[in-house]
Amino acid sequence: MATVIPDKNDLRVKALQAFAKEFGEDATFCACAPGRVNLIGEHTDYNEGFVLPMALPMVTVIAARPNQSHRCVVITMSGSIGHVDRAEFDISNRDEMKSGEPKWANYVKGPIANFTCNVPGFDALIISSVPVGAGLSSSAALEVATYTLLEALSGCRTIELNIKAVACQQAEHEFAGVPCGIMDQFISVMGKEGHALLLDCRNLSTKHIPMVQEDCVFLITNSNAPHKLSSSQYTERREACYVAARRLNLKSLREATIADLEILKAQNVCEMLIKRARHVITEISRTVAAAQALEEGSFVKFGQLMNESHDSLQKDYEVSSQELDSLVSAAREIRGVLGSRLTGAGFGGCTVTLVKKDSVDELIKNIKQKYKGNPDFYVAIPDGGAREMGINYCKCTDELH
Numbered sequence: 248m249a250t251v252i253p254d255k256n257d258l259r260v261k262a263l264q265a266f267a268k269e270f271g272e273d274a275t276f277c278a279c280a281p282g283r284v285n286l287i288g289e290h291t292d293y294n295e296g297f298v299l300p301m302a303l304p305m306v307t308v309i310a311a312r313p314n315q316s317h318r319c320v321v322i323t324m325s326g327s328i329g330h331v332d333r334a335e336f337d338i339s340n341r342d343e344m345k346s347g348e349p350k351w352a353n354y355v356k357g358p359i360a361n362f363t364c365n366v367p368g369f370d371a372l373i374i375s376s377v378p379v380g381a382g383l384s385s386s387a388a389l390e391v392a393t394y395t396l397l398e399a400l401s402g403c404r405t406i407e408l409n410i411k412a413v414a415c416q417q418a419e420h421e422f423a424g425v426p427c428g429i430m431d432q433f434i435s436v437m438g439k440e441g442h443a444l445l446l447d448c449r450n451l452s453t454k455h456i457p458m459v460q461e462d463c464v465f466l467i468t469n470s471n472a473p474h475k476l477s478s479s480q481y482t483e484r485r486e487a488c489y490v491a492a493r494r495l496n497l498k499s500l501r502e503a504t505i506a507d508l509e510i511l512k513a514q515n516v517c518e519m520l521i522k523r524a525r526h527v528i529t530e531i532s533r534t535v536a537a538a539q540a541l542e543e544g545s546f547v548k549f550g551q552l553m554n555e556s557h558d559s560l561q562k563d564y565e566v567s568s569q570e571l572d573s574l575v576s577a578a579r580e581i582r583g584v585l586g587s588r589l590t591g592a593g594f595g596g597c598t599v600t601l602v603k604k605d606s607v608d609e610l611i612k613n614i615k616q617k618y619k620g621n622p623d624f625y626v627a628i629p630d631g632g633a634r635e636m637g638i639n640y641c642k643c644t645d646e647l648h
Contacts, residue, residue, distance in 0.1 A: 249466070249611060249624040252304050253376045255279060259636050261324075262310040266372040269322050269331065273638070274310035274372070276399045280391035280633035281306045282377035283384045283434040284467055284599050285590050286443055287556050288534035290564055292428035294488050295449035295501035296531035299456070299538055300430055301465075301629040302438025303377070307388040308636070309396045311371035321355055323373040338366055346422040354386055357418025358393040363410075364403035371396070378623070381469045382596030386423065387431035390415040395633040409451055412436045438632035445538045449501055456541045458629055463546055463585070466600045466607060468578075468614060469623040472570040474595035481592065484523060484564065491516075491524040500527045526563035530556060550586025550601045554579070557588035566593030570620055574598045577617035581610045 259277060266274040281302040288298035314320065317339035323332050334352035338344065344360045346353040355373075359366055373392075377385040394415055398404045405411040412432040419425050419432075429451065434444050442455040492500050494514060495507050505528060511521055533552045540548040557575055561567040571589040575598055578587035583606025590599045602610055611624050 249607070249626045252625060252627070255304070255306050255308070255636075258306065258308045258374055258376060259310075262308045262372055262374045263638060265322075265324060265374065266310040266312070266370075269372060270312065270320075270370050272312065275312045275638060276396060277308065277310045277636040277638045278392055278395040278399055278634065279306040279308045279636055280388045280395060280435045281438055281630055282388045283431060283438070284465065284597070284627070285430065286465070286599060287530075287537045287553055287588070289530060289556065289560055289590070289593070290484065290488075290566070291527060291531050291534065292430055292448045293485055294492075294527045294531070295499040296527065297534040297538075298428075298430045298446050298448060299443050299534050300434040300446070301443040301458070301627075302434050302632055303383060303467075303625075303627050304630040305375075305377040305383065305388075305625070305627075307373065307375040307377055307385070307392045309371050309373050309392050310638070311369045311396055311400065313367045313400060314370050316368040318368045319355070319359070320370045321352060321373065322371070323351060338368060341366070346424070350423075351389075353422040354389040354419070355393050357422035358390050358397060358415055360422065361414040361418045362394065362397045362401070362403075363405065363414070364397075364401045366397055366401055369400055378469060380474075381623075382474070382591035383467070384431040384435065386419060386425070387415065387427075387435045390418050391432060391435040391633045394418075395635060399635050408436050409433070409453075413451075434632070436632050438630060440629060440631045442629055443538070443541060445534075449499075454538070456538050458541055459544060460546060460628065462604055463601055464604055464607065464626050464628055466578075466602050466610060467590075467625040467627055468574050468598045468600065469625075470568075470570040470574055470595060470597065470618075471621055471623060472568065472595045474592070480566075480594075484566070487520055487523040488527055491520055494520075500524060501531060503528050505529070522563040522565070526559045529559055529563075533559075546585055546601060550584070553586030553588045553599075553601060560589055560593060564593075568594045570595070570618075571598055573618050574614060574622065575600075577614045578602075578610060580617075581606055581613055584610060
């Protein structure tokens with residue numbers, strides 16, 4: 248069976264209760280931000296293409312209280328029952344803040360350093376239902392939840408959501424040392440219930456795409472296989488795209504067409520370069536077509552595009568793996584499956600499958616029989632983005648007002 252995703256309100260109560268236990272007083276602010284799954288549009292972001300993610304019902308929740316100092320004390324609840332991890336750092340001069348140990352705290356420090364207004368010292372407790380290391384953007388969820396909390400603490404709320412997303416992306420670049428794209432932060436900030444988000448990575452324009460899917464859900468399957476895509480492999484693929492664009496005298500492969508592949512062939516470039524460019528060109532086209540299919544309510548067409556995306560990632564971009572291919576193959580054997588593909592950078596992490604609701608159990612059973620690993624399953628539909636949460640609950644019954 249699929250893993251039951253904790254209710255956001257239940258996580259809120261747990262965070263508030265744990266804060267009171269750890270700090271000896273009640274939190275006065277609470278915020279959350281979701282993880283995400285990318286439905287289609289892989290390795291298109293750094294080519295100025297399109298991506299189509301949706302926000303997940305899995306969230307990171309932060310409860311906090313100003314502490315009348317220039318220091319932050321942050322506790323995160325780990326998966327081990329009763330175990331907490333603690334970080335403490337000075338924020339009196341945010342320009343001088345540096346990354347350090349523990350590494351998870353850098354995802355909190357970064358948004359603080361990049362916040363647009365003055366930040367008071369505070370105590371905070373973090374709890375999350377976004378699995379770490381699964382490719383569902385637990386890092387962006389923490390960054391965006393932190394930034395949203397800072398808005399509440401300071402009373403300085405960012406009107407333009409794209410500025411908030413970019414600030415969180417910059418935080419990950421500077422403090423975590425991860426040169427991530429903008430998709431994860433954008434969807435965590437801008438997610439809308441019942442919608443995917445079409446993001447143009449060239450000009451950062453967005454469009455919410457309605458997903459009326461009464462009889463369908465997305466099954467996210469975590470392969471629990473470690474990511475094998477090294478930084479050098481990622482850099483090689485990225486550089487291949489840039490070389491192809493230069494060969495075509497284009498700013499990026501966003502401007503290229505399938506016909507341009509013949510120009511590359513005429514230049515006698517290597518087959519690898521052709522394959523990398525072909526994936527990006529076709530994936531950008533598929534992502535635009537997928538958004539249109541959703542708007543038209545054509546989930547069959549959307550599923551076909553998902554399948555084509557995975558096949559391209561496997562054969563042309565070569566970022567799939569035996570584990571991911573096995574999960575996708577097992578999924579496609581089930582009649583109620585409309586489409587299945589890897590999601591994320593590849594070589595580990597998760598697959599996402601569009602499936603009829605009444606076929607979910609059969610799908611999970613088939614994957615368990617065919618897949619040699621120990622996968623986790625999550626059933627999801629599009630959820631909302633970051634938000635502030637209420638902090639009032641009755642201590643005698645631990646129920647929210």
